[in-house]
Amino acid sequence: DVKVTQSSRYLVKRTGEKVFLECVQDMDHENMFWYRQDPGLGLRLIYFSYDVKMKEKGDIPEGYSVSREKKERFSLILESASTNQTSMYLCASRRGGLAEQFFGPGTRLTVL
Amino acid sequence: RKEVEQDPGPFNVPEGATVAFNCTYSNSASQSFFWYRQDCRKEPKLLMSVYSSGNEDGRFTAQLNRASQYISLLIRDSKLSDSATYLCVVGGSNDYKLSFGAGTTVTVRA
Numbered sequence: 001d002v003k004v005t006q007s008s009r010y011l012v013k014r015t016g017e018k019v020f021l022e023c024v025q026d027m028d029h030e031n032m033f034w035y036r037q038d039p040g041l042g043l044r045l046i047y048f049s050y051d052v053k054m055k056e057k058g059d060i061p062e063g064y065s066v067s068r069e070k071k072e073r074f075s076l077i078l079e080s081a082s083t084n085q086t087s088m089y090l091c092a093s094r095r096g097g098l099a100e101q102f103f104g105p106g107t108r109l110t111v112l
Numbered sequence: 113r114k115e116v117e118q119d120p121g122p123f124n125v126p127e128g129a130t131v132a133f134n135c136t137y138s139n140s141a142s143q144s145f146f147w148y149r150q151d152c153r154k155e156p157k158l159l160m161s162v163y164s165s166g167n168e169d170g171r172f173t174a175q176l177n178r179a180s181q182y183i184s185l186l187i188r189d190s191k192l193s194d195s196a197t198y199l200c201v202v203g204g205s206n207d208y209k210l211s212f213g214a215g216t217t218v219t220v221r222a
Contacts, residue, residue, distance in 0.1 A: 031208050042214035043156075043199075050208045058209075090155055094210070098144040098203070101210055103155035 003027070004104035006091050012110045019078040021107050023091030031094045032074035033101070034058075034066060036087040043090070049074055050096075081111045113138055118200050118213035125190050125220055132186040133216045135200030145176055146201040147185050150215065156199055159185075190220045 007022035025032065033048040035058075045058030047066040055066050063085060067075045074093075078085055088108050094101040118135040125131045137145075145162035160167065162174040162183050173186040183202075187194055200213035 033209065043212045045209065048209055056208075088153075094208075096208065100144075100146055100158045100161060101201075103157070106155050108153075 004091055004093055004102050006089075006104040006107050008107050009105060010108050010110075012112065013078075013081050014112050015082060017078075017081050017111075019081050019109065019111075021076040021078075021089055021091075021109070023074045023076070023093075023104055024072050025074075025093040025102070026072065027093060027095070027102065028071065029093040029095050029102075030071075031096055032068065033092040033094070034064075034074065034076045035090045035092065036060070036085075037090060037106075038087050046076065081109075083111050085109065086111045114213075115139060115211040116200055116202050116213040118216050120214060120216060122217040122219055125218070127190055127192060127220055127222055129190050129220075130186065130188050131190055131218055132184060133198070133218075134182045134184045135213050135216075136180075136182045137200075137202045137211070138181070139202070139204065139211075140178075140181060142181075142202045142204050144203040144210070145174075145183050146203075146210075147172075147174055147183070148199040148201055148212075150197045150199060152196075156212075159198070187218070190218075192220050192222060194218060195220045 034046045049068040091104040147159040148156040149159040150156040166175045197215040203210040
């Protein structure tokens with residue numbers, strides 16, 4: 001059974017803290033993604049990675065960075081958390097070509 | 113113009129009814145098409161892929177119209193458990209990433 005896991009389901013942080021969100025996939029997928037989802041705005045792509053150590057900005061990269069040191073792991077970093085980064089964060093992976101995408105269960109982050 | 117556009121709904125239907133909705137996509141070179149289902153406060157999950165000839169999966173039927181660049185989803189004999197948001201998803205064979213619509217909300221009432 002394919003699996004994408006995220007390190008936390010719920011997280012509460014304070015403004016200015018550095019936040020790490022971890023994602024691991026066991027499907028040997030090349031491509032990994034970080035989205036945020038907010039009511040009325042749908043899924044918005046923050047960053048994606050198509051290979052180890054490679055990263056590309058998505059639609060809303062400001063305030064975020066990512067790291068992909070191993071194929072199975074893709075981390076999202078909030079350098080200095082702000083209240084407008086309170087959101088549901090979803091990690092996903094995909095083999096590429098015409099394949100579908102698999103999502104992790106999400107991390108609901110609240111920044112106070 | 114958004115890459116994938118959907119009617120947000122909500123579609124509010126009684127149990128047993130048929131409900132259908134479309135999404136349009138802007139990139140004529142798109143090669144892969146999917147419908148995902150997302151329950152409240154959960155992650156999106158693949159409902160079905162959409163093939164050129166159209167395809168069925170139980171009570172769900174998906175159609176692709178390349179000429180008009182739209183995809184449709186039809187749900188027959190709706191169940192309460194079909195209540196969810198349905199996301200239209202489109203990708204190109206050379207693209208790493210998929211484009212997601214904002215979702216169509218369906219509520220099935222008893």
